[in-house]
Amino acid sequence: MTDPADGEPLAASQAILNPLSDSAIFLVLTVAAGNEQLVHDALGDISGLVRSVGFRVPDGVLTCITSIGSDAWSRLFDGPRPNQLHVLPEFHGAVHSSVSTPGDILFHIRAKGMDLCFELASLLVERFGGMSAVVDEVHGFKYFEERDLLGFVDGTENPTGALAVRNVIVRDDEPQFVGGSYVVVQKYLHNLTAWNTLTVEQQEQAIGRGKADNVEQAEEKKAPNAHTVLTVLTDADGNELKIVRDNMPFGRVGEAEFGTYFIGYAKTPAVTESMLKNMFVGAPEGNYDRILDFSTAVTGSLYFTPTGDFLDDPPPLPPTPAPTLAPTPTLPLAT
Ligand code: HEM
Structure with missing residues (x-):
């Protein structure tokens, strides 16, 4: 694969930049203490399992992106770590908080x-x-016309092509992890009863786009606490800082559960975390994201997505620390 930004060969990134899919399953695992070697051995089998299932249905476009959390990275791999990998912080605003x-x-x-x-x-x-x-x-599905369960088309401003590569794939910034990415996931539950008491105009103010036609509102018309005001970031030179999102609706009607599984890939977690800070704490502080009045984050975590080659042949386990020897008891001398 070559980098569309400069035509240079790109380390084999996992399928992060594949087009959005109709179905998805998000699985979050924790590794039980003492099982690091077993999990380490199993990582190399993932690509084979994807082939075993996917090869039988070539049009099914099956992919699996595997990412590793901060603590697990230290437990599973010796050698260098992605230098921005850490546990996702919580963001506490006056009204709403995110969780880690x-x-x-x-x-x-x-x-x-x-x-x-x-x-x-x-x-x-x-x-x-x-x-x-x-x-x-979480088992996610695509809803009508790429809409989320709030009824808005979700994903329109995702970067594609060279812009996506530039924003999402680690390159010279971390030479040992070229081709990787950082990913944040959060599970949101919506209060649709409350959301549906809003008029369509009020809902459009919350998002900053038209509900039926999906057209972005003019900047001067947007409410300061609209979702698309608080999640648009620019660097010092005025370039927009983008993430690739692949949000999926999920839910259980009998339980009145209506959710959005947020997933965002970026070449640095700082961008996604700044968006979260703007949403929860507010920008300026107190001007928090209106969608949070109808959406509660019930999970949240950060991972690094290494290349497929890394997972097929990972670095060895870190050496196990030598057991600390208990001090030899001093026996009373026989008299
Ligand atoms: C844009 C929904 C959470 C970042 C949007 C849009 C919708 C939406 C409908 C407008 C269309 C588009 O995709 O461009 C939601 C819902 C969420 C959620 C329902 C969860 C309840 C998040 C989170 C982040 C985020 C947690 C980042 C941490 C963005 C960004 C845009 C966006 C960067 C594009 C803004 C632009 O360029 O105009 N979201 N979102 N979203 N969202 Fe979210």
Whole structure:
């Protein structure tokens, strides 16, 4: 694969920049203490499992992006770490807060149909189960016209092509991890009863785009607390700082559960974290994102997405620290 930005060969990134899919399963696992070697061994099997399922349905476009959390990275791999990998901070505003929840491995499974996602998820859990626990599992679907469950088209301003590569894939900034990316996930639950008491105009003010036609509102018309005001960031030279999002709706009607699974890839977690700070704390402080009055973040975690080659042949486990020897008890001398 070459980098569309400059034509240079690009280390084999996982399928981060594949087009958005119709179905997805998000699996978050934690690795039980003492099972690091087993999990390390299993990482090399992931690409084979994807081939086993995906090859049978070539039009199904099955992919699995595997990412590793901060604590797990230190437990699983010796040698250098991605230098911006850390536990996701929480963001506390006067009214709303985000959470930071456990996660050692994130599987982002995508395909045209849920059948392929489900089959691969089952095989992954079979392979990793016993040595790790699934702490979160969300089955996401595409809703009408790429809409989220708030009724708005979600994903329009995602960067593509060279712009996406520039913003999302680690390059010279971290030479040992070229081709990688940082990913933040958050599970949001919506209060649709409250959201649906708003008029369409009020909802459009919350997002900053037209609901039916998906047209962006003029900047001067946008409310200062609109989602698309608080999530647009620029650098010192005025260039927009982008992330690639692949949000998926999910829910259970019987439980009145209506959600959005947020997932955002970027070449530095600082960009996504600044967006979160703007949303929760507000910019300026107190001017928080209006969608949070109808959306609660119930999970949140940050991972690094290494290249496929890294996962196929990872660096060795870190050396286990030598056990500390208990001091030899001094025996009373025999008289
Ligand atoms: C834009 C929905 C959470 C970052 C949008 C848009 C919608 C939307 C409808 C407008 C269309 C577009 O995609 O360009 C949601 C929902 C969320 C959510 C329902 C969860 C409840 C987040 C989070 C972040 C984020 C947590 C970042 C940390 C962005 C960005 C844009 C965007 C960067 C594009 C802004 C632009 O360039 O105009 N979102 N979003 N979103 N969202 Fe979200």
